[in-house]
Structure formats: C-alpha cells, structure tokens
Amino acid sequence: MSKVFKFIPLFLITALILSIGLTGCKKSELQRVRLIEVTHSLFYTPQYVAITQGFFEEEGLEIILTDGKGADKCMAALLSGEADIGFMGPEASVYVYNQGREDYAINFAQLTQRDGSFLVAREPDPDFTFDKLKGKEVLGGRKGGMPYMTLEYVVKKHGLTPGVDVNLRTDIQFDVLAGAFIGGEGDYVTLFEPVAATLEKEGKGYVVASIGKEGGYIPYTCYSATKSYIEKNPQIIQKFTNAIYKAMLWVQSHTTEEIAEAVKPQFPDTDHEILVKLIERYREQDSWKPDLIISEEGLNHMMHIMELAGELDKRADYDKIVTTDFAIRAMENIKK
Numbered sequence: 001m002s003k004v005f006k007f008i009p010l011f012l013i014t015a016l017i018l019s020i021g022l023t024g025c026k027k028s029e030l031q032r033v034r035l036i037e038v039t040h041s042l043f044y045t046p047q048y049v050a051i052t053q054g055f056f057e058e059e060g061l062e063i064i065l066t067d068g069k070g071a072d073k074c075m076a077a078l079l080s081g082e083a084d085i086g087f088m089g090p091e092a093s094v095y096v097y098n099q100g101r102e103d104y105a106i107n108f109a110q111l112t113q114r115d116g117s118f119l120v121a122r123e124p125d126p127d128f129t130f131d132k133l134k135g136k137e138v139l140g141g142r143k144g145g146m147p148y149m150t151l152e153y154v155v156k157k158h159g160l161t162p163g164v165d166v167n168l169r170t171d172i173q174f175d176v177l178a179g180a181f182i183g184g185e186g187d188y189v190t191l192f193e194p195v196a197a198t199l200e201k202e203g204k205g206y207v208v209a210s211i212g213k214e215g216g217y218i219p220y221t222c223y224s225a226t227k228s229y230i231e232k233n234p235q236i237i238q239k240f241t242n243a244i245y246k247a248m249l250w251v252q253s254h255t256t257e258e259i260a261e262a263v264k265p266q267f268p269d270t271d272h273e274i275l276v277k278l279i280e281r282y283r284e285q286d287s288w289k290p291d292l293i294i295s296e297e298g299l300n301h302m303m304h305i306m307e308l309a310g311e312l313d314k315r316a317d318y319d320k321i322v323t324t325d326f327a328i329r330a331m332e333n334i335k336k
Contacts, residue, residue, distance in 0.1 A: 043116030050247035059239035089146035114212035130158035143170035292327035
C-alpha cells in the first residue's frame, strides 16, 4: 500500500505538467493579430464582447489590443506595420488614398453606424436646443477628425455658422478634451463614453444631446488593413470578421445587464450601473446592428460631411477603399 501512495504525487505532478503543456500548445496555435483602436470606449461594445466571450479564440485568433488615441495615430501605426488591423473612422483611409499611396488602407467591416459622442454642458439642461450654442465655445477635438466634422455638420444643420455663431475649437487633442473642460476651457465639450458619464457622476458635466442621433447614419467606425496585408492574409481577415459578426449577434440577443457583465473586464474601473446606463444609451440610438457592410451611400454621406468641413477636395473611390467580400461571407455563413 505504501508503494501505491508513493506514486500518487508523481502521477498528479505528471498530469499537471501535461495539462499545462497542452494549454500552452493550444494558446500558441492561435494567430496573433495586433489591433489598434481609435479610443477605448463603450461605443465599441461588440468588439469587447468578441474578446471576452472568446469569439476571436473560436476563430483561432489572439488579439493584442492597443489604444491608438486618435484616428491619425491609428492610421500611422497601420501604414508603418506596427499594427495589422486598424479600428477607426474610414475618413482616415480616404485621406491616405487621396495622397496617392500605393499600399493604401481598405475598410472591410463596419462596427458602428452613428457618431458615438455626446454634447456635454456645465449644468443640467433637460430642455437643451442647439440654438443655445450661439455665442458659446465648444471643445470639438482634432480638425479633420470624424468627431469634429460630424459636430460641425450637426451645428450647420441647426442653422448655426461655425466661427460666426459658435466657436468650435480644434486646438485640443482628442484624448485630453475632458481634462481641458474640467480645467475650465469651453462652455461645452463633445465626449465619448464612459468619459461623459464619469463627468456626470462627479458633477463636472452633463450630457445634453447625442451627436449620433443628430448626425444620422454614417459608417462611423470600421476595420481596415493595408491592401498588402489583406492580399497576404485573407484568412485572418475573414476569421476576424467572423468573430466581430458573432459578437454583434450576441449583443442583439442579450440583455443590457448581460452585456454589461460581458464588457466589465475591459472597463474594470467603471461602476456596473454606469455600464448598464451607457450601453442602453448606445442601444437606444441604434449604434450597432448585425450588418458589417459599409454601404456606398453611407460612405458618400461621410464624404459629404468631410466636404462641408472643407477637408475633402476629391472623393475616394468606394470600390478601392472598401471591400464587402469578408462581411458578406461572414453574414452568409454565421446564422442568426
């Protein structure tokens, strides 16, 4: 009997080693994809669901996620080879294509279909109307960036002339807008979530309008990769697109509470109640739909906004900077 008991620890140790080895092998079989996102926001909830619910792993991918802190920085990382896939507004790919670059960025899937920012005031204003911006100063982000251009489009839609009726500032970087506002700059600021809600909780700002609702349908945030990367790695692009589509379907079929629990690991410092509130806010304005296809109509609307902002002299060719092949395949093969 004593000999039997001597072998038990050895057996357990051997089993443990084998288990660790097999787990390591499984992990090493995943293909690494370096994904850079324009900012880390609940606006991109389906992407985080794809990570936390294992949809990327199901497709054989390991995602290395980086916050690019702005579309210009994301595109620079994509073009330099520091990232494999970029997640940003497709306006960045329009700029690159129009520069005549041979290895330009191609958008292959859409995640959000509206602007994700909210107009934040210093005091609560349940009866806010855009005419109240007259004579005021709004911190709008980087000139040429989609958040600022959509804001400008919305302001013009409401009959106000930027630079005449309202001062839209572009001298403050996207990632420090909230800090500048808290520091006393501007009468209003446009912010993404959960930053806007954090200011509300602290009594330092109050959401008074949704720029997304006012701006209408826009292929606002899309996934892109360089032409050469897509040509060399079509299987990775397809697997990536499949995972995103699975996550979008998951979001559609689950409650706000369940979605909040799913994304909590990505936003550990955000209270559960705020997560629920913000996810509901984005759902209400129809930010996500299980449709990955970037339409020509949507891209043209976005380029129209760019033209109104004075940032675009020539429109990019839809067939050059957009491919719908991967999105169509994912939507055909993955059942709702």
